[in-house]
Amino acid sequence: MAPHLIQNFKGYHASIFGSQSSLTDTLESALARIGLGSVKTYDADAITDADFDSFNPQRDVLFVDSDIEFVAALSKSTNLSAPPAPIIGLVGIGTPGRLKGLLNIGCTAFLGKPVHDAAVYSALFLGINQFQARHEMEWRIEDQERRRRGRRWVIKAVVALMQQSAITDDEAYAKLRQDSMRMRMNLETYCEQFVMDSAPAPRPLDGEQLIGMCPATDAKRASS
C-alpha cells in the first residue's frame, strides 16, 4: 500500500544551511506562509552548531545550499545512507560536482536560486514525501530480508509437520500459514516457534556444551 502523502506542513521546523540573506529571507517568508513553525539559519561558520542527532524526520526539513561548503560539512556530520531529515537542495551552480554532493547527502528535491515563492510548496511536497517513500522502501527491504532469513524455519516446520501428521508439503504449508494467521504472527516467526516447540528438549552429551542457533539442528545432533 502506498504511504499517505503529507500535504500540510504546519508545525514542521526548517533549518537552512545557507548564508545569503536574499536567499534565506525569501525562504523564511515563503515557509511561514505555508505554516512552518520555525526557521533556523546556519551560516557556513556555524554549521558545527547544528545538532544533527536532534533532527526528527517527522518534524524537521533541511535546506542546503549546494554552492557553499555545506554539503561537504554535512557529509562529515551525517551518515550518508540515512539523512537525519528530508533535505532540499538550493541549487545555483548546477554542475555535476555540486549536484552529486546533494545526491550523496540524500537530497530528495531542490529549489533553484534565486528562490521563487511559488516553488517552495512544490519542493516541500516532493522533498518530504520522497523522503518518506524512501524510508518506506528501506523498511520494506529490511522486512523482506528478515523474511528471507526466516525461510529456513518455514522449511524446517513444513518437514516437521509432514512427519508429525503424515501430510503433504502443500497441506503442511497451508496449515502453518493458517495457524500463523490465527495467532496473528508472520509465517516465519510462527514457524520458528513451531520448530522450537516441536523439538525435544536438548540434552547435552557428556562433556559437550550445546551451542547453536537452531534447536532442531542441535536436537538432531544431540540424538544422533
Added chain:
Amino acid sequence: MSSRPVRIGLMFSTTGSYSVVTKTMLNGAMLALSECYRLFPDLVIEPRIVNPEGEIRRYGELAEGLLKDGVRHVVGCYTSLSRKEVIPLFEKYDSLLWYPTHYEGFETSNNVIYTGAAPNQHILPLLDYMLAKAGKRAFCVGSNYIWAWENTRVFREAITIKGGSVLAEKYAAIGDTDMRQIVDTIISERPDFIFSNLIGSSAYAFFRQFRAACDELGIDQPARMPVASCSLSEPELEEIGAGCVDGHYSSSVYFSTVKTAANALFTDALATAFPGSPAASADSEAAYIATTLLLRSIFHTQSDDIKLVKKAAVRQRIAAPQGEVWLDPQTFHSWLTPRIGRSNKASTFDIVEQASGPVRPDPYLVDSSPRYTVASPSPQLRIVT
C-alpha cells in the same frame, strides 16, 4: 500628488467563453476608478484596458506588452490558467498582478495580490452546508482544468473526512456544451447533491440540460439533487435563463442581495454606470475591491513603486459591499466573509447562511486540512480463516 499619470492595466476577457463574468469584473474595476477620480481629483490615472478574448496565448502577449510599457500594476485574469500564464511575467518585470476572483488556493507570490476567496472561504463552508442540508453522497462535475481538479480534490478529501463520499467525478472541456452523458450518469447515480466546477457556457448548458432531464422524469431537481458550486454568480443566473435558474446553491463572499449600506451604493452605482449590463456579482465586487485597494495605495504612497504600494495596501481597511475587507500581510490574500446563497427565479440569491465576520484566508489550508492526504474509503475487508 504629482500630475504625472499613473498607468494601470485592466486585463479582462470581455469576449470569449467566460465573458459573461469578466465583463462584470471590468465594470467593477471601472466603478472603482470613477470613485477614485471623485475622491482623489489630483490623482491622474491612465487605465490601459486590454481584452485577451479568453485566449491563453493572448494573456501572455498582452500582459508583457503592458509591462514592457512600464505599467507596474495590472488588475485582471479570471481563470487560474490565465493567472498561471502571466505570473512569471509579473515576476520578471517585478510588477503586481491584482487577481480579483475566487480560486483553488495553494499559491502565493510576491507579485500577486489576491482579493477573491481562498478555498477555506468557499469550498469548506459549502461542504458543511450541503452535508447538513442535502446529504452525504456527492457527484462532482467540472471543466477540465486546474480550478476544477484542485477544488474537487479539496472537496473529496474534506467530504471523506466528514463521513461522506464522492460517487464519481466527470470533467468536460472548457466551452463544451453537450452535457447529455454527464446528466444521464448523474440521474442513474442519484446523488444527494452535485458539486459543480463547470465554468462559463459549459455550466449554463449543464444547468439547462440537467433541469430538463429531471423535469422529463418528474424529478424535483432542486429538492432531490441540488447543484452546489463555488463560482455561480448573478450574471450567470441571467445567462442560464428562466425555468432552470432557481434552487442552485453557491458559496461566495458576496451576493448582490447582501444587506449593507455599502452594497446598496455599489449596486445602484453599477446599475447607473452600466445600464443593461449584468447584475453585480462576487467577481465584480472583487475587481472593485482590488482596484480600490490599488488606487488608494497609490494615492497614499504618491507612487506606483510595488514595494511601497504593497506596504500601503496591507494598511487599508475597506468598507466593501460585502462588509469590511483587508489584506493578510503574510499571504497577500484577503480577509473576506463567506456566505451560502440559493438562487431564486429573479436571478438573484437568497442568502441562507453567512459567517459572523471576515475569515482569515488560508490558501494552503494550513489550518483547515489534515496533515496527510485522505484516500477514499477502501472496500470493507473480510477476515477469512
